[in-house]
Amino acid sequence: MKIFTARQIRECDAFTIQEEGITSADLMERAANACASWLQQHYSNHTPVLVVCGMGNNGGDGLALTRILLQQGYPARAVVLRHAAQFSPDAAHNLTLLHQLMPENIRILEPGQYLSTLSEDILVIDALFGTGLNRPLEDWPASFVQELNALSNTVIAIDTPSGLPADSLPEPEAAVIRAQYTLSFQFYKRSFLHPEAAVHTGAVHLLDIGLSTQYITATHTQYYTTGAATAAALYKPRNPFGHKGSFGKVQLVGGSYGKMGAIALSTRAALRSGAGLVFTAAPETGNTILQVLNPEAMFIAAGKEVVEKIKAEDKAVLGIGPGMGQAPETGAALLRYIRSANGSLVLDADALNLVAAEKDMLHLLPAHTIITPHPREFERLFGKAPDSMLQVELARANAMKYNICIVLKGHHTAVVLPTGACWYNTTGNAGMATGGSGDVLTGILTALLAQGYTPADAARLGVYLHGLAGDLAAAASGQEALIAGDLPDWLGAAFRSLSGDL
Numbered sequence: 001m002k003i004f005t006a007r008q009i010r011e012c013d014a015f016t017i018q019e020e021g022i023t024s025a026d027l028m029e030r031a032a033n034a035c036a037s038w039l040q041q042h043y044s045n046h047t048p049v050l051v052v053c054g055m056g057n058n059g060g061d062g063l064a065l066t067r068i069l070l071q072q073g074y075p076a077r078a079v080v081l082r083h084a085a086q087f088s089p090d091a092a093h094n095l096t097l098l099h100q101l102m103p104e105n106i107r108i109l110e111p112g113q114y115l116s117t118l119s120e121d122i123l124v125i126d127a128l129f130g131t132g133l134n135r136p137l138e139d140w141p142a143s144f145v146q147e148l149n150a151l152s153n154t155v156i157a158i159d160t161p162s163g164l165p166a167d168s169l170p171e172p173e174a175a176v177i178r179a180q181y182t183l184s185f186q187f188y189k190r191s192f193l194h195p196e197a198a199v200h201t202g203a204v205h206l207l208d209i210g211l212s213t214q215y216i217t218a219t220h221t222q223y224y225t226t227g228a229a230t231a232a233a234l235y236k237p238r239n240p241f242g243h244k245g246s247f248g249k250v251q252l253v254g255g256s257y258g259k260m261g262a263i264a265l266s267t268r269a270a271l272r273s274g275a276g277l278v279f280t281a282a283p284e285t286g287n288t289i290l291q292v293l294n295p296e297a298m299f300i301a302a303g304k305e306v307v308e309k310i311k312a313e314d315k316a317v318l319g320i321g322p323g324m325g326q327a328p329e330t331g332a333a334l335l336r337y338i339r340s341a342n343g344s345l346v347l348d349a350d351a352l353n354l355v356a357a358e359k360d361m362l363h364l365l366p367a368h369t370i371i372t373p374h375p376r377e378f379e380r381l382f383g384k385a386p387d388s389m390l391q392v393e394l395a396r397a398n399a400m401k402y403n404i405c406i407v408l409k410g411h412h413t414a415v416v417l418p419t420g421a422c423w424y425n426t427t428g429n430a431g432m433a434t435g436g437s438g439d440v441l442t443g444i445l446t447a448l449l450a451q452g453y454t455p456a457d458a459a460r461l462g463v464y465l466h467g468l469a470g471d472l473a474a475a476a477s478g479q480e481a482l483i484a485g486d487l488p489d490w491l492g493a494a495f496r497s498l499s500g501d502l
């Protein structure tokens with residue numbers, strides 16, 4: 001799904017209005033109705049609701065919503081902050097309609113006025129500011145937001161938590177609403193996909209308000225999310241006439257004293273991701289444990305106690321790094337391999353640390369190599385960025401510079417392609433933030449490459465499946481109990497969901 005900037009969303013609204021021959025107030029009504037149906041599904045009409053409105057169109061949505069809720073029997077009230085000289089035309093229109101219906105349920109707050117005490121059972125709707133915000137909140141609106149944040153009431157943000165920019169991240173001290181839920185119209189705002197914004201958005205729900213498909217299709221963006229529809233479109237059903245030679249050869253390289261588990265996890269994940277043949281190339285000391293853990297995989301001795309040589313089996317796709325350690329012999333072997341490599345390749349963990357210590361290696365990487373750094377490994381490779389969104393920008397610059405795919409791991413892992421396109425993943429949970437989870441991802445990605453997926457498709461689909469396996473595992477056992485070793489066991493269910501089988 002495409003992610004648009006605040007400006008593009010405004011254009012999309014205007015385009016839709018023109019295309020459908022409706023008024024902007026009609027579109028606002030649609031938006032407010034979408035919010036009302038979401039609320040109806042989640043809260044009974046005995047719930048007291050306080051809608052806090054601004055004077056722009058976000059406030060207009062809030063005023064329309066208050067009217068609709070009143071008509072549905074909710075005890076709803078609106079307070080409007082007089083923060084500007086005038087209302088937007090559609091907000092003014094909706095203030096009039098609400099006034100006609102229930103004048104006593106509207107309260108206008110003058111600058112410097114705050115809400116008096118608020119009973120805890122009141123559901124607060126934040127319709128102060130939306131995507132029209134053009135600078136951080138200051139003075140009264142800022143302190144009003146801080147005051148709302150100090151309350152223990154549930155807060156639901158309309159379109160965006162007030163004060164949160166759509167296309168950048170706020171300063172750490174900025175006044176931004178902290179909502180439990182954000183009902184975002186049609187699209188994710190890019191900021192929602194970054195951890196700094198998660199404390200503000202709470203759970204994000206996208207509400208379809210029927211914006212123009214033509215505008216959406218025709219409008220270019222470099223930012224996307226990978227959800228179920230994208231993943232299903234990427235998935236290539238297995239050829240029923242295939243044999244083990246049809247599904248590719250995977251060779252996972254890594255392991256060292258005390259870290260054989262890492263390469264065993266990658267191996268297991270590759271086995272569970274459809275690869276025809278899987279080899280584990282690890283130090284000899286790992287032979288027994290690796291063969292016992294994954295009897296379906298073949299063992300290749302890549303050195304005595306550490307990886308000393310990396311040699312690809314015929315036509316194998318390599319995934320290098322999990323548990324590999326950073327011994328000088330290993331670094332030299334990696335450099336030799338990369339100089340000669342020309343096929344698809346995945347580099348993870350210690351392979352990335354070795355590359356970071358010898359940055360010239362970046363220039364030698366075969367085109368479209370997938371690297372899978374977590375934020376600290378990324379920093380060692382490409383330097384520091386002030387926030388996670390600027391880190392993605394740095395990833396985009398380097399993916400284009402080196403012609404590689406960068407899988408920047410995090411809550412919404414960003415898959416950054418050599419074209420500069422960035423795909424935020426939408427599956428996964430905090431239960432997966434434990435050791436070994438990344439090793440599993442390396443196995444999945446390598447197996448998809450071996451089956452003929454392009455690096456861009458393997459990276460997006462693999463990251464999605466990895467997160468989905470984690471979500472399914474967490475649904476079964478809870479996030480705390482989730483361990484990386486559970487993930488391969490849920491890959492089957494994750495794959496099945498792609499063909500609508502679950």
Ligand SMILES: NC(=O)C1=CN([C@@H]2O[C@H](COP(=O)(O)OP(=O)(O)OC[C@H]3O[C@@H](n4cnc5c(N)ncnc54)[C@H](O)[C@@H]3O)[C@@H](O)[C@H]2O)[C@H](O)CC1
Pocket residue numbers: 009013027028031054055056057058059060061083084088128129130131132133134135136137138141158159160185209211
């Ligand atoms: N498809 C859609 O997404 C739809 C969105 N709608 C809603 O419209 C808002 C955007 O409305 P807009 O009028 O452009 O802006 P806001 O209401 O977000 O706020 C503008 C308002 O606030 C003033 N202002 C801006 N920045 C600041 C600031 N830092 N401090 C104080 N005041 C500020 C500005 O001057 C205006 O008065 C979108 O989010 C949706 O909620 C439509 O309803 C329908 C479709």
Ligand SMILES: [K+]
Pocket residue numbers: 058126127128129130157158159160161162
């Ligand atoms: K809002």
